[in-house]
Amino acid sequence: MDVAKSISEGLARKVLAASINGEVWDASRPINDNVSLKLLTWDDTDGKSTFWHSSAHLMAEAVQSTFPGAKFWVGPAIDKGFYYDIDLGDTKISDDDLASLEKKMNELSKQNNAYTRKAIPKAEAIQYFTEKGDEYKLDLLGNLTDGEITFYTQGSFTDLCRGPHIPHTGLIKAIKLTSIAGAYWKGDEKNKQLTRIYGVTFPNQKELDEYLLMLEEAKKRDHRKLGKELSIFTMDDDVGQGLPLWMPNGTIIIEELEKLAKETENAAGYKRVVTPHIAKESMYLTSGHLPYYADSMFPPMELDGTKYYLKAMNCPHHHKIFDAEQKSYKDLPYRIAEYGTCYRYEQSGELFGLMRVRCLHMNDAHIYCSKEQFADEFRAVNDMYIKYFKIFGIDKYVMRLSLHEPSKLGQKYVNEPELWKETEAMVRSVLIESNIPYIEVQDEAAFYGPKIDVQIWSAIGREFTLATNQVDFNSGNKFKLSYTNQHNTAEVPLIIHRAPLGTHERFIGFLLEHYAGKFPAWLAPLQVKILPISDKFMDYANTILQTLKKSDIRAEIDDRQEKIGKKIRDTEMARVPYMLVVGEKEMNEGLVSIRRQGKGDSGAKPVNEFIADISAEIKDRREE
Numbered sequence: 286m287d288v289a290k291s292i293s294e295g296l297a298r299k300v301l302a303a304s305i306n307g308e309v310w311d312a313s314r315p316i317n318d319n320v321s322l323k324l325l326t327w328d329d330t331d332g333k334s335t336f337w338h339s340s341a342h343l344m345a346e347a348v349q350s351t352f353p354g355a356k357f358w359v360g361p362a363i364d365k366g367f368y369y370d371i372d373l374g375d376t377k378i379s380d381d382d383l384a385s386l387e388k389k390m391n392e393l394s395k396q397n398n399a400y401t402r403k404a405i406p407k408a409e410a411i412q413y414f415t416e417k418g419d420e421y422k423l424d425l426l427g428n429l430t431d432g433e434i435t436f437y438t439q440g441s442f443t444d445l446c447r448g449p450h451i452p453h454t455g456l457i458k459a460i461k462l463t464s465i466a467g468a469y470w471k472g473d474e475k476n477k478q479l480t481r482i483y484g485v486t487f488p489n490q491k492e493l494d495e496y497l498l499m500l501e502e503a504k505k506r507d508h509r510k511l512g513k514e515l516s517i518f519t520m521d522d523d524v525g526q527g528l529p530l531w532m533p534n535g536t537i538i539i540e541e542l543e544k545l546a547k548e549t550e551n552a553a554g555y556k557r558v559v560t561p562h563i564a565k566e567s568m569y570l571t572s573g574h575l576p577y578y579a580d581s582m583f584p585p586m587e588l589d590g591t592k593y594y595l596k597a598m599n600c601p602h603h604h605k606i607f608d609a610e611q612k613s614y615k616d617l618p619y620r621i622a623e624y625g626t627c628y629r630y631e632q633s634g635e636l637f638g639l640m641r642v643r644c645l646h647m648n649d650a651h652i653y654c655s656k657e658q659f660a661d662e663f664r665a666v667n668d669m670y671i672k673y674f675k676i677f678g679i680d681k682y683v684m685r686l687s688l689h690e691p692s693k694l695g696q697k698y699v700n701e702p703e704l705w706k707e708t709e710a711m712v713r714s715v716l717i718e719s720n721i722p723y724i725e726v727q728d729e730a731a732f733y734g735p736k737i738d739v740q741i742w743s744a745i746g747r748e749f750t751l752a753t754n755q756v757d758f759n760s761g762n763k764f765k766l767s768y769t770n771q772h773n774t775a776e777v778p779l780i781i782h783r784a785p786l787g788t789h790e791r792f793i794g795f796l797l798e799h800y801a802g803k804f805p806a807w808l809a810p811l812q813v814k815i816l817p818i819s820d821k822f823m824d825y826a827n828t829i830l831q832t833l834k835k836s837d838i839r840a841e842i843d844d845r846q847e848k849i850g851k852k853i854r855d856t857e858m859a860r861v862p863y864m865l866v867v868g869e870k871e872m873n874e875g876l877v878s879i880r881r882q883g884k885g886d887s888g889a890k891p892v893n894e895f896i897a898d899i900s901a902e903i904k905d906r907r908e909e
């Protein structure tokens with residue numbers, strides 16, 4: 286805090302904690318050695334989690350004053366906010382209690398109480414919680430050794446905690462307790478059920494308001510809800526958990542995405558391949574997926590004494606295609622692509638709509654190239670991402686570059702010190718040149734090379750992991766892949782794994798939320814609905830339908846005996862981009878009255894003119 290103050294008072298007001306040699310500390314803790322220091326604010330992940338964990342203590346203080354005798358288990362920060370597991374005895378709490386707890390927290394935060402840290406001898410700590418009759422903290426103490434026990438106090442609340450915490454409660458300016466749940470002590474259903482209270486806090490009201498608005502919008506845009514309403518996909522118990530069935534509407538979206546991918550990849554010099562869904566155990570032993578990845582694969586099936594596995598990734602099959610014919614430097618870069626179907630064994634508790642599934646269709650490709658070609662190939666892959674982001678209106682994205690840790694070469698990372706340095710430098714310089722927002726993380730690379738995770742944000746500001754790109758200088762060796770170079774000697778190619786559109790499952794789940802189900806015309810399962818005002822105009826409606834179909838436009842007639850107002854409302858609800866209303870005037874003058882989804886009446890036009898407009902919109906994959 287003194288360092289922050291020496292820089293500016295404004296900065297000091299924003300400091301939540303400090304990173305000391307990579308470890309997060311209270312900003313008030315004295316520094317006695319020469320260290321590497323980073324001041325953490327709300328903009329840092331560690332700053333946020335310190336803020337939220339401190340908010341859990343503040344909530345505990347409010348609970349303690351409202352329900353004397355409450356006992357506290359653990360209160361961690363989570364992805365977005367915090368919770369605390371509490372034994373409230375026989376008291377059952379409701380949403381009304383949450384409102385009064387919020388009020389109490391606001392009072393307490395205004396007291397600007399400091400979070401103070403105190404090292405306590407184990408015996409003293411045991412005595413404190415024995416007197417309090419708190420079997421939960423005594424249980425936690427059992428696992429701690431003397432000399433590493435700390436208490437944190439703010440106001441009238443003291444907790445056993447290793448910290449760190451923010452300077453004082455006054456920083457917590459906006460508070461929302463979001464829900465109540467039951468949670469078994471230590472997650473074991475044989476134990477007592479505790480009350481878990483979830484909450485989220487912010488340093489200002491504006492951010493809280495925005496967050497609550499986003500949550501509300503996310504609920505409306507929930508891909509499971511929209512997927513059902515718009516007949517995109519379904520799940521069936523007889524098929525199995527995590528195995529989505531794509532309905533006709535969803536299949537149109539899939540085919541449009543594949544068409545886009547094929548056009549883009551053809552233009553970028555990829556060739557397409559098709560590979561089986563299963564392979565022998567021996568191939569996965571070569572690739573190293575077995576035994577290391579066995580937990581994530583479906584169990585094997587045995588045929589004529591040989592074990593076969595459902596493929597969890599396409600790479601090994603593609604390596605075999607590379608290897609099927611002798612290659613020379615003239616054949617490189619060799620790029621092969623496939624919308625490959627993969628199967629992964631996800632725990633049933635982990636399954637979630639289209640986001641976590643057991644069967645996935647991946648926008649996969651592998652590029653085999655020389656070291657000299659690598660930078661250009663990697664740049665081209667990035668360009669492809671940017672092109673896709675433009676098409677889908679993804680304005681916010683970041684690439685997370687995971688690097689190796691030199692001291693772990695030969696253990697956690699394949700022992701190729703020079704290759705690591707070279708490829709990491711090349712990847713970094715391409716990211717900088719292309720002006721792509723990126724962050725670097727140490728010691729999180731894949732075993733066989735640097736890794737780039739692509740994070741994208743939906744229109745309502747929710748973050749998704751879209752895809753992972755990997756540089757691989759190990760599989761070439763494992764599969765004994767080679768090509769002859771200009772000097773007629775054998776060399777092992779570098780491999781780039783890439784999947785810019787991720788999987789159909791996750792990407793369509795993302796798009797449902799991103800567009801709120803209102804797909805642009807090129808992706809919309811139904812592009813045009815013709816709404817005759819009455820039966821009298823059915824023949825005219827049919828002529829229009831045939832004309833649209835000849836132009837490859839996905840169209841239908843609403844031939845129900847309903848009032849036009851209802852037909853319009855229903856078509857709006859089905860998120861069909863265009864409605865063509867036809868009645869007396871339209872029929873007599875050879876026109877259609879156009880309504881754009883969400884925008885209402887946009888005038889009448891001759892049919893051919895409408896077709897020219899919508900065809901251009903579809904061809905350019907425009908978002909109108």
Ligand SMILES: [Zn+2]
Binds near residue numbers: 342
């Ligand atoms: Zn704490």
Ligand SMILES: [Zn+2]
Binds near residue numbers: 598782
């Ligand atoms: Zn791969």
